[in-house]
Each structure stands twice: as C-alpha cells, then as structure tokens.
Amino acid sequence: MTVLLATDATYRLLPFRFMRLDESDRGLLLTAETGEYLFLSEAQLDQLVNRRLPRHTPLYKDLLARHFIYEIDGHDPLPEMAAQYRSRKSFLFGGPALHLFVVTLRCNHTCQYCQVSRAPLGGSGHDLSAEHARHAVDRLFESPSPVLTVEFQGGEPLLAFDRVRQIVEAVQARNSEERRSIRFVISSTLHHLDEQVLDFAQEHDIHFSTSLDGPAFLHDANRPTPERDAHARTLDGIRRVRERLGHEAVSALTTLAARSLEYPEAIIDEYVEQQFDSISLRPLSPYGFAHSSRQRLDYPMARYVAFYKQALAYLITLNGQGIRLSEGYASLLLTHILTPFASGYVDLRSPAGAGIGALVYNYDGGVYPSDEARMLLEMGEAGLRLGSVEQPLETLLRSPVMGLLLSAGIAEGLPGCADCAFVPYCGADPIEHYARQSDPVGHRAFSAFCQKNMALLQHLFRLLRDGDDLTQRVLLSWLARRRLADLPVPGYRG
Amino acid sequence: MLALNTRFASRNLTTPRLFKVLAPAELIARGPAACAGAADFDDILLWLGDSPAAQRAQMSTLAVGGFIDPRQDDLPDTGRVQLTRADDPEVVQPGDVIAVSPDTPAVRVLYRRGANSNLLFMTDRCNSLCLMCSQPPRDVDDRWHIEENLCLLDLVDPGEEHLGISGGEPTLYRAGLLAILDKARQVIPEKHLHILSNGRALADPGWGAELARVNHPGCTWGIPLYADNAADHDHVVQASGAFSETLRGLYALARAEQSVEIRVVLSRLTVPRLPQLAHFIFRNLPFVRHVAFMGLESTGLARKHHEALWIDPLDYQAPLGEACHFLDIRGMASSLYNLPLCVLEPSLAPFYRRSISDWKNRFIDTCQGCAATTACGGFFKSHSPRWESRGIRPLKAAELARYTGVSP
Numbered sequence: 001m002t003v004l005l006a007t008d009a010t011y012r013l014l015p016f017r018f019m020r021l022d023e024s025d026r027g028l029l030l031t032a033e034t035g036e037y038l039f040l041s042e043a044q045l046d047q048l049v050n051r052r053l054p055r056h057t058p059l060y061k062d063l064l065a066r067h068f069i070y071e072i073d074g075h076d077p078l079p080e081m082a083a084q085y086r087s088r089k090s091f092l093f094g095g096p097a098l099h100l101f102v103v104t105l106r107c108n109h110t111c112q113y114c115q116v117s118r119a120p121l122g123g124s125g126h127d128l129s130a131e132h133a134r135h136a137v138d139r140l141f142e143s144p145s146p147v148l149t150v151e152f153q154g155g156e157p158l159l160a161f162d163r164v165r166q167i168v169e170a171v172q173a174r175n176s177e178e179r180r181s182i183r184f185v186i187s188s189t190l191h192h193l194d195e196q197v198l199d200f201a202q203e204h205d206i207h208f209s210t211s212l213d214g215p216a217f218l219h220d221a222n223r224p225t226p227e228r229d230a231h232a233r234t235l236d237g238i239r240r241v242r243e244r245l246g247h248e249a250v251s252a253l254t255t256l257a258a259r260s261l262e263y264p265e266a267i268i269d270e271y272v273e274q275q276f277d278s279i280s281l282r283p284l285s286p287y288g289f290a291h292s293s294r295q296r297l298d299y300p301m302a303r304y305v306a307f308y309k310q311a312l313a314y315l316i317t318l319n320g321q322g323i324r325l326s327e328g329y330a331s332l333l334l335t336h337i338l339t340p341f342a343s344g345y346v347d348l349r350s351p352a353g354a355g356i357g358a359l360v361y362n363y364d365g366g367v368y369p370s371d372e373a374r375m376l377l378e379m380g381e382a383g384l385r386l387g388s389v390e391q392p393l394e395t396l397l398r399s400p401v402m403g404l405l406l407s408a409g410i411a412e413g414l415p416g417c418a419d420c421a422f423v424p425y426c427g428a429d430p431i432e433h434y435a436r437q438s439d440p441v442g443h444r445a446f447s448a449f450c451q452k453n454m455a456l457l458q459h460l461f462r463l464l465r466d467g468d469d470l471t472q473r474v475l476l477s478w479l480a481r482r483r484l485a486d487l488p489v490p491g492y493r494g
Numbered sequence: 495m496l497a498l499n500t501r502f503a504s505r506n507l508t509t510p511r512l513f514k515v516l517a518p519a520e521l522i523a524r525g526p527a528a529c530a531g532a533a534d535f536d537d538i539l540l541w542l543g544d545s546p547a548a549q550r551a552q553m554s555t556l557a558v559g560g561f562i563d564p565r566q567d568d569l570p571d572t573g574r575v576q577l578t579r580a581d582d583p584e585v586v587q588p589g590d591v592i593a594v595s596p597d598t599p600a601v602r603v604l605y606r607r608g609a610n611s612n613l614l615f616m617t618d619r620c621n622s623l624c625l626m627c628s629q630p631p632r633d634v635d636d637r638w639h640i641e642e643n644l645c646l647l648d649l650v651d652p653g654e655e656h657l658g659i660s661g662g663e664p665t666l667y668r669a670g671l672l673a674i675l676d677k678a679r680q681v682i683p684e685k686h687l688h689i690l691s692n693g694r695a696l697a698d699p700g701w702g703a704e705l706a707r708v709n710h711p712g713c714t715w716g717i718p719l720y721a722d723n724a725a726d727h728d729h730v731v732q733a734s735g736a737f738s739e740t741l742r743g744l745y746a747l748a749r750a751e752q753s754v755e756i757r758v759v760l761s762r763l764t765v766p767r768l769p770q771l772a773h774f775i776f777r778n779l780p781f782v783r784h785v786a787f788m789g790l791e792s793t794g795l796a797r798k799h800h801e802a803l804w805i806d807p808l809d810y811q812a813p814l815g816e817a818c819h820f821l822d823i824r825g826m827a828s829s830l831y832n833l834p835l836c837v838l839e840p841s842l843a844p845f846y847r848r849s850i851s852d853w854k855n856r857f858i859d860t861c862q863g864c865a866a867t868t869a870c871g872g873f874f875k876s877h878s879p880r881w882e883s884r885g886i887r888p889l890k891a892a893e894l895a896r897y898t899g900v901s902p
Contacts, residue, residue, distance in 0.1 A: 491819030
C-alpha cells in the first residue's frame with residue numbers, strides 16, 4: 001500500500017467570522033461564509049490565524065472539511081462552498097412567494113397595540129374593490145415562484161368574505177393551467193366564522209391563522225371587544241375549524257404586550273390546553289397604533305429576551321414530558337444554523353424578503369413590499385408604496401422603493417452585520433430600521449432587530465454547545481418536525 | 495449459493511453469442527416476446543430438461559436457436575446449437591440469459607430470472623485501487639462487455655426489477671455506458687438501474703449534459719465517499735486527487751438531476767471520522783437520497799490490507815450510531831449493509847438491512863441455535879476467523895426482539 005501524504009504545503013484561510021460567547025475552552029464561535037460553524041478556544045484561534053495549526057489533527061480536518069481553510073495545491077473546496085451558498089440563498093430563485101391580500105381594514109376589535117390600523121365595523125371605503133382584486137390575482141401569477149401562499153389579512157378578512165371568495169375562485173380557475181402549488185391562509189380572529197365560510201374553506205382547502213395571546217385574562221386585555229369575550233369566541237372558532245377541517249387547519253400566533261412578559265408559563269400552558277403543536281412568541285412590532293401608544297405597551301428588548309429564554313426552558317421541559325409543542329422562531333433559527341437550507345421565512349433573509357419574497361396588495365389598490373410597510377402607511381408614511389396593483393410586477397419591483405430597500409437589504413454588506421458571526425443565519429430588515437430609526441440601513445447599536453436576533457442566536461448556540469441530551473433532542477425534534485420519541489438519541493452534534 | 499457459471503458440452507456453436515433459455519410452455523405461449531427487447535426464435539435456447547423422451551424428438555424440430563439439457567449426455571443432432579452435460583446442472587435455468595463461445599466449455603449466466611443481484615458487468619478496469627477492493631481491477635481492453643450488455647438488454651425478462659451496472663469502473667467506457675443507458679431507457683424503462691461508480695470521470699465537463707440528454711427515468715448512482723477530507727479519502731482509494739474529482743462528479747450528477755446514493759465501506763480508516771463524514775454529506779451534498787454504510791468484504795485486496803483495515807464492528811457502533819442518527823434526524827435516509835445483526839447496537843436496528851445478496855450470504859458454526867438467522871444478513875462467502883467480530887454469538891429470541899421490536 002502506498003501511504004499518500006499531501007505535501008506539507010501550508011494552508012490558507014477562507015473567509016470566516018467569529019464571536020466570543022464566553023471564556024470557556026470552546027468559547028469562540030467561528031462561522032464560515034456557508035453557515036458552517038465550529039467552537040474553538042482562544043488559543044486555537046490564535047494558532048489557526050497564525051498558520052501554526054498542526055496538520056493531521058481532528059481540528060485541522062474539521063477546519064478543512066467545513067471550509068475554514070484550504071491547502072494550496074490541495075483540494076479546491078469552491079464547488080462545495082458554491083453548492084452550500086446556492087442552497088442557503090435558494091429563495092432568490094423563486095421570486096415573491098408570499099402574497100398578502102388586505103381585503104378590508106374593518107375589524108370588531110379595538111386592540112391597543114393593533115399591528116395594522118383598523119377601521120370601524122361599519123366603516124366604508126376600507127374594502128378592497130373587485131377590480132383591484134382581479135389585478136392582484138394577475139400580479140400573483142406574474143411571480144415565477146412555483147410555490148405560492150395567498151394570505152388574507154385585515155382588519156378582519158371574514159368581514160369581506162365575498163372578496164375572499166372572489167380571489168380564491170379566480171386563483172384556482174387560473175391555476176388549472178398554471179399548475180403552481182398554492183396554499184390559502186386566512187388570518188382571522190375567527191369571530192365571524194359561519195357555516196358558509198367553513199363550507200368554502202373545506203371545499204378549497206383553506207387554512208386559518210388566528211391570534212391567541214394566552215389565557216383569557218391576557219387575551220381579553222390585549223384584544224378588547226364591546227362584549228369582552230374575544231378569548232372565548234376565538235377558542236370557539238378554533239374548535240369549529242378543527243371539527244370541520246381537521247386539527248392542523250388552524251395555527252395561532254401570540255402577540256406579547258408588556259404585561260404578557262410576566263406570564264411565559266401561563267401563555268404556553270394555554271397553547272398546551274388548546275392542543276397546538278407550535279407556538280410563536282413574537283415581540284411587539286413598532287407598527288400600526290402600537291407606535292403612538294408605545295409608552296404604555298412597548299418594552300425594552302432585554303425584557304423580551306429574558307421572557308423568551310424562560311419560555312424556551314419551560315417548553316423544553318414540557319417536551320421532555322411528552323407534550324409536543326415547538327417554538328416557531330427557534331425552529332426557523334435552527335433551520336438556518338443546522339442545515340444548508342433557507343427557511344423561506346421572509347423576515348430573516350439577506351437579500352431582504354420585502355418585495356423579493358413577499359408582496360402586499362392593500363385595500364386601496366396600493367402594492368407594498370411587506371405588511372409592515374403598509375402599516376407605516378396607516379401611520380402616515382406613504383413612502384414605501386411600490387405602486388398600484390394595476391401595474392405589472394416587473395414595474396412594481398423596479399420602483400425606487402425597491403432600490404432603496406435593496407441598497408440597505410443585504411446584511412453581508414451592512415455596517416455592523418458585515419463582520420458579525422451570525423450574519424449567515426440572520427437577515428436584513430430595512431423596513432423595520434426605517435420605521436424605528438428613519439433610515440433603512442440603521443445603526444445596529446440601537447437596533448431592536450439586531451438586539452433580538454443576537455440574543456436569541458447566542459442563546460441557541462449555547463444550548464447547542466452545552467445543552468444536555470434532552471435539550472438537544474427537543475431542539476432537533478423541532479428542526480425535524482418529528483415527535484421526540486422518534487429521536488431516541490441526538491446523534492452527532494456537528 | 496448458486497454459481498454464475500459452469501461448463502457444458504456444446505455442439506454446432508460457431509460464434510460467441512448470447513441465448514435466452516426458455517422452457518417449452520413459455521416458448522409456445524410467448525415466443526420471443528418472453529424477452530424485453532428485439533429477439534427472434536434464433537436467440538432462444540429451448541430447455542429440454544423436464545420433457546419426456548417422446549416429446550423431445552418432436553420439439554427438436556422447432557426452429558429455435560438451439561437446445562439445452564444440462565443432465566443429458568447427448569441430443570439428436572439437428573444442426574442447431576446444443577448444450578448438454580453440465581458440470582453443475584442447477585446453474586442454468588429457464589428464463590436465464592447465458593453467454594456461450596466455441597472457444598470454451600464455460601457457460602456464463604448473465605441474467606438469472608428472479609435473482610436480486612443481476613448485473614451488467616462493464617469492465618475489469620478501474621482508475622482507483624481501493625485498499626479494500628473486493629474485485630481488484632485488471633488493466634485489460636475489455637470493451638467487448640459493451641456489446642455483450644447491449645445484446646443482454648434485449649434478452650432479459652420484461653417487467654419491474656433492479657439491475658446493477660458495475661465493474662471495475664463503468665464510466666471508463668463513456669460512450670458504451672451512455673449507449674447502454676440509452677438502450678435501457680428504450681427497452682426496459684421499467685427496470686431500475688443502479689450504477690456503481692467512483693464518479694471521478696464524471697468531473698469531466700460534458701458528462702452531465704449527456705446524462706441529461708439520455709434522461710433515463712429510473713437510475714441511481716452509488717458513489718463511494720470515504721472521508722470528509724481529501725487526504726483520508728485519497729488514501730483509501732489510493733489515488734491522488736480522487737476526492738476532488740468525485741466531488742465534482744457528484745455535483746455533475748446533481749445538475750443532471752440524477753438520483754445519488756453515497757456508499758461508505760466501514761474500516762479502521764473510515765470509522766474515526768464517520769460522524770464528520772455524515773455531516774459533510776448533509777451540508778455539501780444535500781441532494782443525496784441515501785447513504786449506505788457497509789461492512790467490509792474480506793476478499794480481494796482487503797486480505798492484503800487486513801491490518802490497516804480491520805476494526806471489530808463492536809468497536810465502531812458509537813460513531814456509526816452518531817452518523818446514522820445525525821442523518822436520520824435531518825431527513826437523509828441511511829442503511830447498514832453487510833453486518834451480522836448480533837454486533838449491532840439495538841438503536842441502529844431501524845437502519846439495518848438484511849443485505850448480502852442471496853448467493854453470497856451464509857452462517858458460521860457460532861450461529862447455530864441463533865434466533866435471528868432469518869433477520870440477519872450473515873457473512874460473506876469469503877468470511878474467515880481473522881475477520882470475525884468478538885461479538886458474534888447466537889441471539890436468543892428475547893434479544894432478537896430488541897432489534898425487531900416484536901415480542902418473541
């Protein structure tokens with residue numbers, strides 16, 4: 001046998017970033033351009049960058065295999081790096097996949113933090129016209145994406161159900177030729193669910209997304225109605241959807257007001273009781289009416305982060321007891337960290353998802369790059385409108401607004417992000433920075449978006465590095481969307 | 495363990511050729527339509543093995559290519575090909591396709607009806623020299639396999655089944671392999687092809703486009719990858735630069751939308767970084783459909799490299815488990831082949847396949863009284879004591895239940 005030893009050429013560094021998590025002997029997180037990562041000690045990093053790393057050690061091979069270094073005259077890792085980069089940014093190939101139709105601004109709630117300004121129940125001039133809806137369906141099919149999500153938003157979209165019906169029927173008629181994979185979702189309080197709506201949803205395989213902010217005392221405080229029965233009516237709606245369309249046909253999102261942060265366990269218990277298998281613990285957005293009542297409702301991101309860590313620990317304990325409940329944002333971040341794939345989540349992309357990944361057709365016929373952008377409109381900022389629903393998609397995506405957003409929408413090139421070890425897993429959110437800092441680039445030091453993602457990613461990386469077997473298995477079960485019992489051991493930690 | 499060749503006495507054979515062996519009933523019912531592709535009566539060797547003497551005379555007047563009766567000393571001479579007096583009369587059976595030549599009494603079975611391991615053998619040549627190669631390559635010009643395999647495709651049975659394409663390294667005969675894939679698509683599109691290749695030649699630009707053009711509907715490439723780094727992989731295959739070429743080949747297959755399986759032979763050289771290899775595959779080759787981890791076959795070059803290669807399977811259950819579970823959790827299928835069940839960590843049972851081809855699989859004395867012989871892959875024919883795990887033992891029914899999850 002011939003012993004093949006590569007010549008002792010020195011190695012070279014490939015682009016990577018690093019971050020100090022703590023002082024432990026694996027306290028440095030190194031991330032490669034591809035999103036692969038390793039934990040190193042300070043001394044190892046020193047050896048690595050000074051090219052004094054001994055060859056033929058496991059660490060040396062790890063660094064080679066994960067494309068942190070390469071050997072001159074040795075294997076050229078560019079094909080693998082290109083393949084990984086292509087997988088990670090694959091969302092760019094499809095064009096806008098998420099299409100939000102704001103069929104009405106009318107709503108029966110008077111939520112203090114309302115994310116999307118609303119109009120009174122009987123108000124007029126706040127519904128999407130049939131003519132605008134027809135144009136919006138044309139825009140939808142101008143997107144090259146083979147997979148499309150049609151989401152109905154409001155206000156309360158069930159208050160304009162005729163428009164919902166018109167759009168679903170038009171989309172399906174058109175799709176008999178287009179043959180795209182299309183998913184319909186109605187974002188609703190479910191208070192106005194009737195048999196006619198359920199029949200239609202059943203016939204057209206429509207899913208529902210509702211808001212459930214926790215137990216009644218939290219939900220009803222967050223979401224006032226004249227009858228003070230928002231929680232009970234939403235639960236009733238959830239029950240009816242499940243009876244008719246199946247358990248999976250309704251999912252729920254949580255909005256966290258300042259007071260909610262005191263009750264992580266009560267909120268999670270409510271989701272367990274209502275038999276959801278996923279919960280999404282989102283901080284309050286600086287949009288809609290929330291901005292004007294910020295004093296009362298807003299909270300420092302640090303408070304949210306503390307809440308989130310407590311909630312995550314509780315969720316891991318519950319999962320260990322056999323209760324299947326995943327946290328949506330953690331699941332997304334884990335996909336970004338542990339796989340070469342994109343999650344498809346539009347708010348955590350680089351280039352930013354606004355416009356490129358999602359479009360919003362507003363009730364007034366305006367087209368916006370994201371839900372948040374049209375909420376700014378309701379706050380008096382018309383600047384982020386791409387154009388009218390009557391213009392072709394090509395024109396809309398060439399609007400100056402898209403130029404502005406994209407010039408601030410590539411995280412790898414933004415100050416503060418360019419050298420952040422988390423940039424492979426994170427995204428750019430020029431609209432949030434525009435809303436909070438009046439500048440789409442924004443300053444990371446004052447960025448709530450950055451503060452949140454930094455804290456959550458650090459927390460997850462620590463759990464992945466230090467967590468016991470149960471923690472690993474629970475997080476991996478969220479990643480894999482499988483029951484914990486199907487993951488008897490966590491396998492290689494990577 | 496039925497051999498794939500034996501010797502016959504032959505008569506009237508003037509040229510090397512292939513025959514489809516058919517029993518009288520099938521010949522009458524289907525004629526040449528018993529073959530998947532273009533065949534006529536001249537391609538058929540009529541099986542006289544079970545016919546009463548009275549019928550033989552009558553049948554010997556049929557206008558077929560010839561007659562075969564492995565147990566008969568002689569047949570009346572009709573001027574057509576005759577095969578008689580087989581060394582092993584069981585080797586050739588009706589439905590099989592055989593290769594015969596006037597130069598030799600050897601008869602090779604190229605296709606055995608109903609077998610799980612039929613193979614289009616492409617060449618003895620190879621551009622690697624893997625330390626554990628079970629069929630060491632020979633540097634010969636054996637292009638004649640191409641023509642033989644093209645003929646074979648016409649004569650196999652129609653219908654769904656798996657057909658292997660192997661060598662040596664089948665991609666070394668580029669035009670020949672593409673011609674075979676193209677013909678397979680036309681003649682036997684329902685048969686799934688499994689091509690064993692090191693993928694190195696596929697790095698050459700052009701292969702991808704040609705594979706895309708051939709567009710075979712059901713073909714999987716089984717490509718070995720032995721490490722997550724070039725030095726370790728190139729050492730196992732004893733070829734400098736092989737790792738780089740194989741990776742480029744894998745990407746060429748992905749671009750041509752081919753189905754790809756990665757094959758890893760478990761040895762002292764591959765086991766230490768098995769979890770890291772699984773990680774490498776998932777991160778860099780996410781299009782891979784299946785990862786096969788395979789026990790060593792103690793034959794060929796492996797015997798020369800026993801010391802470098804041998805590791806008791808009991809001693810690699812931990813890294814093997816890390817790799818399999820890592821892939822499983824990430825949605826990538828993996829399988830364990832060529833290992834006796836009794837050495838396996840029970841949590842790996844879901845990945846275990848009773849895999850060693852029918853004709854290779856056997857049991858040893860220690861296995862007597864084992865409850866698992868119907869669930870176990872057993873040993874290769876070449877098995878010998880120095881390749882035997884210290885974990886080999888008869889399993890009791892209760893122990894078997896830990897693997898199968900079924901109570902005894």
